[in-house]
Amino acid sequence: MITNLVVILCLLFARYQVHKAEKGSLIKVDFVLEDTHQVRLERLAYTAVTYIQIALSLSFTAMIIGFLLLRDSEPGIALWSSLLLIVSFASLVPSEKIIRITNPNFKFPDPQSKNYEQEYMNQFDDGEKYVMLKALYKLYSLVTWGLVLLAFALMFYSIFTDDSQLVSIIGIGLLILLIQVSYTIRLKPSKLK
Amino acid sequence: MKNRLKELRSRDGLNQTELAKRARISRQTVSLIERNEYMPSLLIAVRIANVFQEPIEKVFLFSEEELS
Numbered sequence: 001m002i003t004n005l006v007v008i009l010c011l012l013f014a015r016y017q018v019h020k021a022e023k024g025s026l027i028k029v030d031f032v033l034e035d036t037h038q039v040r041l042e043r044l045a046y047t048a049v050t051y052i053q054i055a056l057s058l059s060f061t062a063m064i065i066g067f068l069l070l071r072d073s074e075p076g077i078a079l080w081s082s083l084l085l086i087v088s089f090a091s092l093v094p095s096e097k098i099i100r101i102t103n104p105n106f107k108f109p110d111p112q113s114k115n116y117e118q119e120y121m122n123q124f125d126d127g128e129k130y131v132m133l134k135a136l137y138k139l140y141s142l143v144t145w146g147l148v149l150l151a152f153a154l155m156f157y158s159i160f161t162d163d164s165q166l167v168s169i170i171g172i173g174l175l176i177l178l179i180q181v182s183y184t185i186r187l188k189p190s191k192l193k
Numbered sequence: 194m195k196n197r198l199k200e201l202r203s204r205d206g207l208n209q210t211e212l213a214k215r216a217r218i219s220r221q222t223v224s225l226i227e228r229n230e231y232m233p234s235l236l237i238a239v240r241i242a243n244v245f246q247e248p249i250e251k252v253f254l255f256s257e258e259e260l261s
Contacts, residue, residue, distance in 0.1 A: 035209045038220055105217055126234045127222025 003062040010055035017048035056088040195254045201245045216240040
């Protein structure tokens, strides 16, 4: 229940940030202050996305745990979490005004396009791609180490509590395998023609 | 590699947002290049040089060591 309330608060806060950014984008500022104003708008937009991501993750976890533990006693909580998950997911769809702030040259590719992902990536310039690459590399290391530590923690938990977490440990192992192998396969140079 | 983006922006009375618009890149990219955190691709470097109407080597400065 508390998690659902936190999710609602996050979504409201994100909506408020989006509103502030949209309102701010309509204000004409002096040339000297334009960069500072633009950075402020970009930061507002990214703060909003961060809060939506928090809401999305929390509602997803709450839905799973709610369904697991409370589906018979209090099904309403799991249902609310599911609804909030849908709302959070829908909130991720960026408004055109926000995109115009963070990525002025961005054009959404045709969703029917076979090369949608490639066309989507092409909308970002090289500098933005560089920032994304740096962030993704950090994330890759974080996820790998996070999974390794989690597997160890689950191993000790299983030993000391006699509550076997074998399935979770196998799942984590498979995930590590998938992440590492798919990453190195993508780095492998293609054959010379 | 050093660059003269800040100096040339101030010469031409451009802020980062305006330079980004003219070079058809994002403001974040201009900021990254200015702070020497990112070396631009040839295409972006040429576009920026064109905005300032300067040859590319007058905007982006390489040391002898980097070029040898």
